[in-house]
Amino acid sequence: xxxxxxxxxxxxxxxxxxxxxxxxxxxxxxxxxxxxxxxxxxxxxxxxxxxxxxxxxxxxxxxxxxxxxxxxxxxxxxxxxxxxxxxxxxxxxxxxxxxxxxxxxxxxxxxxxxxxxxxxxxxxxxxxxxxxxxxxxxxxxxxxxxxxxxxxxxxxxxxxxxxxxxxxxxxxxxxxxxxxxxxxxxxxxxxxxxxxxxxxxxxxxxxxxxxxxxxxxxxxxxxxxxxxxxxxxxxxxxxxxxxxxxxxxxxxxxxxxxxxxxxxxxxxxxxxxxxxxxxxxxxxxxxxxxxxxxxxxxxxxxxxxxxxxxxxxxxxxxxxxxxxxxxxxxxxxxxxxxxxxxxxxxxxxxxxxxxxxxxxxxxxxxxxxxxxxxxxxxxxxxxxxxxxxxxxxxxxxxxxxxxxxxxxxxxxxxxxxxxxxxxxxxxxxxxxxxxxxxxxxxxxxxxxxxxxxxxxxxxxxxxxxxxxxxxxxxxxxxxxxxxxxxxxxxxxxx
Numbered sequence: 001x002x003x004x005x006x007x008x009x010x011x012x013x014x015x016x017x018x019x020x021x022x023x024x025x026x027x028x029x030x031x032x033x034x035x036x037x038x039x040x041x042x043x044x045x046x047x048x049x050x051x052x053x054x055x056x057x058x059x060x061x062x063x064x065x066x067x068x069x070x071x072x073x074x075x076x077x078x079x080x081x082x083x084x085x086x087x088x089x090x091x092x093x094x095x096x097x098x099x100x101x102x103x104x105x106x107x108x109x110x111x112x113x114x115x116x117x118x119x120x121x122x123x124x125x126x127x128x129x130x131x132x133x134x135x136x137x138x139x140x141x142x143x144x145x146x147x148x149x150x151x152x153x154x155x156x157x158x159x160x161x162x163x164x165x166x167x168x169x170x171x172x173x174x175x176x177x178x179x180x181x182x183x184x185x186x187x188x189x190x191x192x193x194x195x196x197x198x199x200x201x202x203x204x205x206x207x208x209x210x211x212x213x214x215x216x217x218x219x220x221x222x223x224x225x226x227x228x229x230x231x232x233x234x235x236x237x238x239x240x241x242x243x244x245x246x247x248x249x250x251x252x253x254x255x256x257x258x259x260x261x262x263x264x265x266x267x268x269x270x271x272x273x274x275x276x277x278x279x280x281x282x283x284x285x286x287x288x289x290x291x292x293x294x295x296x297x298x299x300x301x302x303x304x305x306x307x308x309x310x311x312x313x314x315x316x317x318x319x320x321x322x323x324x325x326x327x328x329x330x331x332x333x334x335x336x337x338x339x340x341x342x343x344x345x346x347x348x349x350x351x352x353x354x355x356x357x358x359x360x361x362x363x364x365x366x367x368x369x370x371x372x373x374x375x376x377x378x379x380x381x382x383x384x385x386x387x388x389x390x391x392x393x394x395x396x397x398x399x400x401x402x403x404x405x406x407x408x409x410x411x412x413x414x415x416x417x418x419x420x421x422x423x424x425x426x427x428x429x430x431x432x433x434x435x436x437x438x439x440x441x442x443x444x445x446x447x448x449x450x451x452x453x454x455x456x457x458x459x460x461x462x463x464x465x466x467x468x469x470x471x472x473x474x475x476x477x478x479x480x481x482x483x484x485x486x487x488x489x490x491x492x493x494x
Contacts, residue, residue, distance in 0.1 A: 062090045079107070101125065112187040113179075155196070173198045175209065191216050193223050199231040212240075267292075285309075319353075328445055332363075337413070339366040366415050376458075391466050398467040400430040401460070422460070424453035434459055 059065030064075030064087045073090040082098035085107070094104045101109050104126040111121055126137050141151025155176025160167035169175070177195040181188040192215045200208035208231035214223035228236040236242060239254035253265055267276035277291035289306040305313035314322040323329050332343040343363045350357030361371040382388075404423055408414035428435040437451040 061085075061087045061092050105129075110188075113181060114188075114190065169198050169202055169207075171198050171201055189216075189221050190223055328441070331443070331445065333443075334365045336365045337415070339364050339368055339415075341365045393470060394463045394466040395470050397431050398463050402426050421457075422455055424455050427455060427460075428453070431460075431463070434463075 056065045058079070059075070059077030060079075061077065062073050064073070064077040066077075067073070067075035074088050075086075077085050077087060079085050079092075079095070080098070083095060085095035086093050092107055094102065095107055096102055097107075097109060099109070101122065102124045103109060104124070106125065106127040109121065109125055110127075113122065128137055141153065143149055143151045157169055157173060157175045158165045158167050159169055159173075175196045175198065177193055179190050179193045181190045183189075192213075195212040195214065197210055197212065198208065199210035202208065210228055210230040212225045213227040214225050216223050225240055226237070228240050230236065230242065232242070233250060234242050234248065235251045237251075237253045239252065242248050243252060243254070255264070267278060276293075277289060279287060279289045281287035285308060287306075287308060289304075291304045291306070293301040301317050303313075303315040304311055310324075312324055314324075316322075334341055334343055341364065343365055344361075345359065345363075346361040347357030348360055359372070361369070363369050401422060403420060404426075405418055405420055406423070407416045407418050410416055424435050434456045435453055436456065437453055440448040440450040440452055442448060
């Protein structure tokens with residue numbers, strides 16, 4: 001049965017509109033037609049097309065205007081002009097306010113971001129209150145597909161002034177920023193941010209960008225850029241500008257001007273098994289590895305440099321360096337050519353690396369060696385030697401040595417003053433054991449395929465000493481013979 005009162009119509013099974021007339025059908029198939037409008041409540045099912053305006057009440061949080069059957073406190077209501085709100089279980093959960101902002105968990109838009117700057121009002125705001133683990137604000141974009149693709153978040157920017165514009169941006173324009181802010185008692189203040197800017201001149205299918213990682217110093221309300229990844233892929237720490245040569249480093253660390261900020265990098269192991277270190281590699285086989293305390297000695301630390309998987313340099317806790325090479329070990333090079341500069345200077349009695357100490361030995365750039373006691377030695381303990389016999393006569397060998405005056409050719413780079421010495425090829429004819437050859441190498445240690453002869457000068461000196469002993473014996477014999485002759489002459493009265 002259909003019942004029509006002054007405020008409502010009940011018992012309606014369906015409503016259809018035909019040719020401008022509103023027809024009501026009850027459950028028994030009866031029909032009522034109304035030609036103009038309906039005012040009041042309508043319950044039941046409505047099918048067909050409805051033209052014109054449908055006006056409903058504002059509703060409330062506990063009784064939304066539009067609600068599903070059997071759940072009257074969940075739905076949509078209209079708390080004020082130009083505002084749409086959503087209720088769940090009698091509590092407001094979200095709304096679009098009169099400015100078109102989406103507010104989740106609150107009905108009031110916050111204005112205290114960035115020191116109450118109106119330029120940073122949120123278009124979408126989500127807030128929750130309480131300490132429950134379930135009351136955590138999180139956003140997730142999950143894609144379920146048999147592919148490499150996933151959910152993503154996009155921040156966009158154009159220089160246009162209308163929705164949908166694609167006016168090209170300019171160098172330095174901000175493309176997006178994530179700001180992390182905390183309440184200071186009266187407002188939200190930024191503590192850190194991640195910002196992306198245009199890094200160069202953009203164009204069609206060309207958008208160079210840089211990422212800025214920023215933190216707020218203690219006592220400040222604004223962030224300072226701490227690290228930048230620019231469009232060239234360089235990571236800049238402590239600076240925003242790449243420095244260096246035409247091919248600057250991909251990682252650059254620059255210190256500040258304060259007493260507590262320096263250009264240094266700390267690599268600290270986080271467990272008791274491994275030590276801090278650094279690996280530089282151009283391929284799987286070409287690498288330089290630096291490690292501290294690789295044997296986990298702790299308290300007696302050491303430093304190791306490994307080149308292409310072979311340890312080449314070791315510095316122990318006492319400061320003693322150890323080098324290992326397949327050929328020449330140390331190449332010391334200086335731009336100086338005179339005798340006033342050192343290739344090496346050694347000191348003792350120095351308590352620290354910066355203490356002056358007492359000079360003991362110098363090796364000069366012209367090849368001179370100078371020390372404080374004029375003592376040069378050789379390991380000579382009898383416990384280390386065997387086949388000990390007297391030296392043979394060196395008289396003839398040393399007598400045949402030709403001592404010459406000469407100077408080095410200017411193109412050799414050696415000093416060109418006149419010197420006294422021997423010529424290796426000439427000495428080789430007399431005592432070949434005193435001459436040896438060394439391979440010629442370039443500045444990188446590569447063998448050039450030629451050799452240069454050198455002389456064992458200290459052995460030549462020992463030959464001279466043996467010859468001198470022989471001369472002394474001969475002199476002593478002559479002196480004895482001469483004394484006997486003089487005695488006979490004296491006896492003869494001559």
